Amino acid sequence: MRAVSTPPTAPDATPARRDAEATKAAILKSARYLLARHAHADITLKDVAERAGVSPPLILKYFGNKDALFARVMSFEADARALLDAPPHELGRHMVRHVLESQRERGADPLLRIAFAPLHGAQGDILRANFRTQVTEHLAARLPGPDAGLRAELAVGTLLGLGVMYGIARGPHLRESAIEDIVNRYAPVVQAQLTP
Template sequence: MGMAPPRELTRDERRARSREAILEAARELFAGHGYEQTTIRMVAARAGVDPALVMQHFGTKEALFDAVAQLRIGIDEALPGPPEQLGERVLRHVLADVERGPDTGLPVLRSMLTHPHAAETVRCAVAHPDENPLAEILSGEDAQLRAALAGTLVLGLLVGRYLLRIPEVERVGAAQLVKLLGPCLQPLLTGSPDRSCSGPEEPVESGNATDHLAALAEAEQARAAAADELDRRARSALAAGASYGEVGRALGITRQAARKRWPAEVVDNSDCRAC
């Protein structure tokens, strides 16, 4: 007996398939190119359909973007466990959620600087108490601010790893990112300082108040002397022909900051390094 011919899809089934193909193509293109650079024709070509069919399903590019672009930070599964490891669990969960795909957050992140709706979606996900799940679980002083800062840290990681694709950040495994960044996120979630990101705590020296005040005055004199020496050397470098940019780089500040700090110094404008 021969095999029965495959069942012909119904109109509704064909429509559902084409819609899903369009959504998948749009998700990929919005994530890769952003809202402004993605066109209906590009989406149709990627999905293998006619552009008119995309319009039949969604009407406008804005509506298509809304259908695929959502930023949700679902961390319910990361909450159970030791409180001192919450930062690591949150990061591990978010990274796993993105890498499982298809992720609806990347189109929003890619478009957030050029599309008002995407910008508002990201802003709400990070800072709005009803959208940021961390805002619901944190308590204590500055809970809302800490929730927003934690969301900002996670947002920066996602942008650096998946959109900017910073080589060091993209190349390392998720487990290493969790290990390094989890302890830095932890104090925002618990509301208590965590020395793992800031180094060991300096021991408190013994002695009476008079001794500490004398030491404080001595430290201030040393600081003032060092500041005077830095100022003298910066002026000497500028007078010898160094540019503001070079002075700024030596001090770890911007060219504008160096120019503002030593405005009286004359720099040869013909030197392009000062520009």
Template sequence: MLRAARRAFAFRPYAEVTLRGIAADAGVSASLIVKHFSTKERLFNTVADFGPAADQLFAAPLDALGRHMVLTMVRSRREQQGDPLLRVVFALGNDDERVLLRERFAEQITGRLTALLTGRERALRAELIVGQLLGLGATFSLHREGANARAAPERLAELYAPALQRLISD
């Protein structure tokens, strides 16, 4: 349900999104969505909450954070068939809900990462790290059957994490 809702809210204006449409896309009944979320507004607020993704992504000490973030992204993609961050890329319109999605992302992901970092240019480094994580998610989406789909998570982390870690530790 959440995957279908994320897609709907990312690609269409809030006013055009219906619980019935989300239900149809998810292969469930609209009443099941109402049972879990009560209203479209509550469902949107759940979709627009990046806090759980941040909790998972940043659950490591700074000296191991780059590797942890890559492994978290890979495992999330493979186990849940979804990316914890990529939906924000599709929220590029000016509708209020898309602005809210970007604002929450900036606060809950980029802002939280900025607060975790030490040293100089923390905000810049956080933005660059988040950009690299979004790029990793986009690569997974573009090359669903590519070499990355067959690579072990540890190998992907071995290749990708050093660039993130350099930004974390700078």
């Protein structure tokens, strides 16, 4: 009896894709971390690569150049989508929880890099413009009632204060508290601005 040979199967491309996505995410996280602590002009691709655990040529492969990488880092679109992903009556709780979980579990705040815009010269202007259009104006467009723009800015400002106290000042009582306890205390303050 003759053995039947089966054609070789193509290797599964999924693990490589996952590795590529994980590597891109690590590079972006590294660049965000550095951008929140150093002036844009002082950050090199080598700095980003070392923090991400990759080589500088890999950054060029995925992002093209430093300007393209930082254009992605200076965008708040993905962060705003996740931050605002709740119905209006639950948005305060969701936003507070999202800021805290982002810092505690991923070591990144979805909004906090805006606080460092003055360090970045002309790049800081881009960061501020992106923040206004992608975060506060997007939130304002979702709010019913009068003074939506003002209320959106006040709500986001309140979240930034929480992010600063948690991530930069590293308030020990805040950091030792359960996320749900902080959400229960802080979310009503944010929601008060979101509800007309």
